[in-house]
Structure formats: structure tokens, C-alpha cells
Amino acid sequence: MTFLDELSRFLGSENVRAQILANLLDHCYLALLPLVFGAVLAIAAGWLGRGRRRVRGVLFVLSNLLYTIPSLALFMVIPGIIGTKFTSSANVVVGLTVYTTALLVRPVLDALDAVPPHVVASATALGYRPARRFFAVELPLAVPVLAAGVRVASVSNISLVSVGALIGTGGLGVLFTDGFQRVYFAPIVVGIVLTLLLALVVDLLLVALRRSLTPWDRAAPGKAEVSAA
């Protein structure tokens, strides 16, 4: 039997297709929820650390350290820290939130510190209070870097969710453990292809989102290409 026959037989079953769809949806929320949490936490860290050298230093060291921890190990240490069950999907969500935050803290802080002082000063002069100024002026100017970081994190999260299958959470990773246990190529190949497609689609959506959020920055990518050439 050729691989294509195997594949069409595997996908021919309605049960299997329904199951794959369920896995795909699980995968989406397991990967994307941490993206949102991570972005919010990184912005909060940016608010805390902006302009404060020592807080910045601590945040950098901490995020470097957390980012170093291998995913599987992180998923398995979390239950010991927050008291969840070993097989809970919360472990994956928390773990990926940690990675996303760790990845975004540095660019967000750098971006906030790169907002020109005269922009902040003129916003203050216009009568913005600090909190409102942060959301109305400083944060929007940090969106391009934040978006770049979120794109990297989304690709990495989508790839890492599969590892969660090893501790029994859902997602496309289930197709890998399934294929491994049944010595069956079809689910593994379907899983890999769907993961890559999902990463691609989410990336395109993030690019579109970023463009709609930063209309003033539309010329920037073109400029970057020119200077890179």
C-alpha cells in the first residue's frame, strides 16, 4: 500500500476527520491564549520597568532564564509550583505564557525606552496623565516591535503545543503519539502539515492585525528592505 492510499484511507473516516478538527481547535486555543496572556504580561512588565534600570535588569535576567528552560521540563515542573494535575492542559497554557512573556519583555522594554522623549514630553504638555499617556502614546509606538515579537512567539507556541500531547493534553500533538503507538505514518504527516499551515495562517493574520493597528508605520517595511539591499 502506498503512502497516499494510507493517507486517503486515514482521512476517509468521518470520525477521524471530526477528531482532527477537534485537535486543531484545541491546538489553536492552547497556542493562542498564551499569546494574549503573554502580550498583556509583557506590557505590564514594560510599564513597571520602563525607565528603571534595576527593574529592567531583573526582568531581563529572569526572562532569559525562563526562556532557557526546555518546554517538556517546564510543563512538568509547573504542577509542582501551581498545584495543577500533571495531565492538565493548564500546564501547557501557563508554560507557553511564560515563554511568550519572556520573549516579549526585552523588545517591549527596548521599544518603550526608544519612544522619543520629546513625544512623551509633548503628550504630557497636552495634558495626558501618565497612565492614559502610556496607552495613548507610548504603547502604540511600541506596537511594531511588540508585533514582531508576537509573530515569533506564535510560531514557537504553535510548534510547542504538540509537546503537550506527551503529558496528555489535546492538540495536534495527539496525532503524533497516535501515529507512533500504531506505527502509522498518516496521522503524523497530517499533524505536521496542519501545524505548519496553522503557523502560516496565524502569521498572516498577525501581519494584517499589525498593519491595521499601525497605519502610520506602513512605509516602514519597504524602507527596511531598501536599507537591507
Place this chain on the structure above:
Amino acid sequence: MGIEFRGVTKKYPDGTVAVDDLSLTVEDGTITVLVGPSGCGKTTSLRMINRMIEPTAGTVLLDGQDIRESDPAVLRRGIGYVIQHAGLFPHRTVLGNVATVPLLSGWDRRKARQRAAELLETVGLPAELGRRYPAQLSGGQQQRVGVARALAADAPVLLMDEPFSAVDPVVRQGLQDELLRLQARLGKTIVFVTHDIDEAIRLGDKVAVLRVGGRLAQYGTPADVLRHPVDDFVAGFVGKDRGYRGLSFLSAEGVRVEDVPTIRVGSAPDVVEPHWRLAVNDEGEPRGWLPPDSTVDGELAESDLVAGGSLYRQGDPIRGALDAALSSPAGLGVVVDEGGKAIGVVTAHQVLDVIEGHPEGVGGA
């Protein structure tokens, strides 16, 4: 060591002609400046001398020998090369940078470093900069290191590609002076590329004006190019002020230096006089002007004076004399001797009389 371009053309695969049938002889021991707008092929021409670019047609001769007969790397080690941002190696110290070519040519390490240290002095850098890294130097210092590096192998030929255009004007002028001073001592054959006509006139023994498309428009001495531009392109390129610039090549012979009443700073002037008086210090150097009818309480201090204009050093071209007269508050240009001592004044009127009476005249069209 002379350089000769014989019918040299550089055409790129996309059809662009960078240099078109260039024939030009650079004489031994002179500074020849290639000048022109961007796209005129000046840098391409320069880079064909050390085979960084190979011509599509024609020959470049170095000391009468076709450069295609030499191995490019060996050829280049015998030709100094200085570029716009100096291109210093960031991971090597200043001494390491300067010693690069001697080491490539197989000198032993100690000799190379010793030579490098000498060269730092030659280009006017303090010896302790030798241990620093390029990132720790200012732009002007980096350019000097670039020049020292190019001189290290004692190459008779020096190629300089807009070496001073990235530094600010004050530093640039210092570097230009330094280059002329060095050249007076070393007598290299220098080919210098710039887009700045003032720099070309200041530095060049000969100036080659190139037009877009890589054609030689005019080749001659700076005075020649300023006075007799061959066509509208050259006239336009040398600019509106070329009449005034041309004065840089006219001698001030015939300009009469007149006496001027002086007054010493620190002395107590007891009379009020109805004309300008030049204030000088104890060494006789001009410090400023005391306006007519001024009264001074007690000793004359520098704060009582009106700042003077530019000074004209006796023997310099007439441009300096005119500028001194025009910039002086008293309408009198101060003339100083070699030691900086005031010896008299000139008026713009007199200077203009001399210029008008000059047999060569000034400017062209």
C-alpha cells in the same frame, strides 16, 4: 610612479557605461583629483587602478606596465587605499590596523609594529592611540588611521576615494592640510576622488572633471579649469563663485601695504583720534580694532575692541588680501608676516585695482 589610462571603458552587463573611453596620464609624484557628480564613474576609474574593478576595454598602466600582468593581491599591497569611512578593522587595534599590509607582505611582527608606530606620528596621532580600537576614535582620528594604514607599506601610489567626505567641515579642512603637508614630504603619486570641487581645487595639482556617463570633460590644473572651463557642464560644475575662487591662483604682487596707526593693548590711550586704530599685543600681533573717536578709561583692554576680520599673510594669493579687506570692520585688511606680526593694511579698492590690471584677468566666460 606614473599611472596611465589608455582608452579605458567599463560597461556593466545591464548596459550601463560607468567609464567611457578614458585616456588620462597621472604624473609621478603629483595629486590628481577625479571630480564630478555622482554617476560620473570617478570611483570606478579609481578602482580600476588596483584591479578592484576590471575594465571591459582599454589598458591601465602603472609605471609603464600593464597592471593585468600582476597578481591583484600583490598589486594591491603595493598601492595604498583609503576609503570614505576609513573601513578600519573593528577587531584590531589601531596599530594592528596600520600594520596590516606590512604583515601581509611578510614583514616580521616587530618591524611591522614599529613601522606602524612611526606612521601614527607621521599622520599626527599621539602614540598612545595605538592600543585603542577603532570604535574608541573620533571620525577624524579614524580617517587619519586610514591614511596611516595606506602609507604603511611605503607604496609609491595612493588611491583615496572620498576619504574626507564623512567628517565635519572643520575636521575636513584639518585633514586636507595634513595631506598637503604629508605630500610635500613624501611626494607620492596620489589619485583622489571627490564630488566636492572646492576640495579638488584645494588639493589637486591636476583636476580631471568627469561627466555623467563616465566621459572626461576636462583635465588640467585647477587654475585652468576655473579660468577656462571647456564647456557649460564644466562651467556649471565649478560653480557660480569660480571668479572669486580663481583669485586663489593669482599672486598679490603689486598690492601696496600701507601703514596703519596702532595702539598697544594694555597701554593707556590719552588722546581721542578720529580714525580706526589697530590694537596689537606686546608681540605685535593684531588683536582687534579701536573705533574712531573712542574714549577708554585707563588701560586699553581687549573688551574695548571691535573684533577684527580675517588676516592676510604676506605672500599668499590675492584672494586672502581681498577677503581680509572685505571682512574688516575698518575696511582695512590686516597684513601679517610669517610670524603673525601686523605689518600694515590693504584696502579692497587697491586689491581690486591690482586684479583688474592683471594680465591674465580672472574667471572665464
Place this chain on the structure above:
Amino acid sequence: MIPELVDWVSDPANWQGTDGVPARVLQHAGYVALALLIAAAIAVPLGLFVGHTRRGAVVLVGSGNAIRALPTLGLVTFLFLLFTDSFVAALIGLVVLGVPPILAGTYAGIQAVDHDVVDAAEGMGMRGGQRLWRIEVPIALPLILGGVRNAVLQLVATAAVAAYVGLGGLGRYLFDGLANFDYGEVTAGAILTALLAVILDLVIAAVQRALVPKGVRIATAGRRAAGPAATEEVVA
């Protein structure tokens, strides 16, 4: 969880023999080192070539991104079914995942070398090989080693996942522990894996510090600082 962890750690049997912690740590580090060597042997020359000639840069960046999106578990299980040998499958998987970061770092490093510097080196009579090894590689070293550092993190993590298809190393504690409901073993294994990653990262950071030429470090620091490092001299 904590008492179980303490029990496991304080049991001397877990620190001896082929299943003991020292042996497993060495095994894990050994996989990482072997895969790193092979990956570097592939990625560094390729990165130098692409960075130097700029040929194939688009393909390189594109495939690098695709591999980053590749699920490690999917890759490892796929390779295992293909080769039916844990070690071979895991090693190939590790190399596949180790190549892109090193490649990206090397390529970016060579590309980031100031064009003027390379031009000056050529004009001074350095041959191609001299330019590459004496100028471009030393200047690119911080970024090349940054790529190696990322690769090591990826390899430590992937080697743990590869224990699922039967590879040795610290990942064994994770899967054996899960299978036997011995959560002390799982937690201990996870902590050991995390520690190994952190320590290897620190080691490479130290190597990076030692190998990067001082002038390059100063130049990078100067660029990062707000203003220009040196003030302009006045030669008036």
C-alpha cells in the same frame, strides 16, 4: 509533589549506575554535543557561503522559518517510524533542528560586517580566504556564537522530547516517571533538564565572552549606547 521529589532525590540508588543522574546527565549532554558538532559542520560553512556570496539567502531564510514552525514531537516520531532506531532518528531530528539557528546566526553575522571594511581589506591586497578568516569571521563571531547558543537550547529541549521514542538521557526520568506514576521522578527529571539547559547556556555565554575580539565588543557596546562613543576632535 515536594515530599515525593525529596524522596526521589535522597534515594542513593538514583545517583548510581547507568540509570543514575550523573550517567543520564552525561548521556544527555553527549547527544547535544554530537548533534551540535554535526549541525555546526553543516551550518557554519553554508552560512559563510550564503553570507559571503548572498546567493540563496531567500531560500535560507524561508526554510529556516519553516523549520522553526516544525513540531519537534512530529519530526521525532516521523523519523522513528522511518528509521526504526531511536538513536538514529533522534540524532537526525536533533541535527535538523540544530542547523537553522546556527545557519541564521552565521549568515546574519557575515552579512552584518560593514561593507567598507571588506572593501578596505580587498583593496589592501587580502585574498578571499584571508578576508574571510582574518576579517569577516572574527567580526561575525558574536552573532555566530549567538546562533550556537540558540541551537544548544533547542537541542537540550529536543533530546528530552526524543526520550519518548526511546532515546536515553534525562528525558527518560520524565517518561519513565509518568508511566510509573512516580511524580517525584518526573519533577526531578524536569528540574535536572532545566538545570542542564541553564548551565550549558551559561558555559556558552562565557565562551562567547572569551572568544569575541575586544574591539568588536567595544564597537557593539558603542553602537548600543545612546550617542557616539568618541567626541569629534577639533583640528582647526
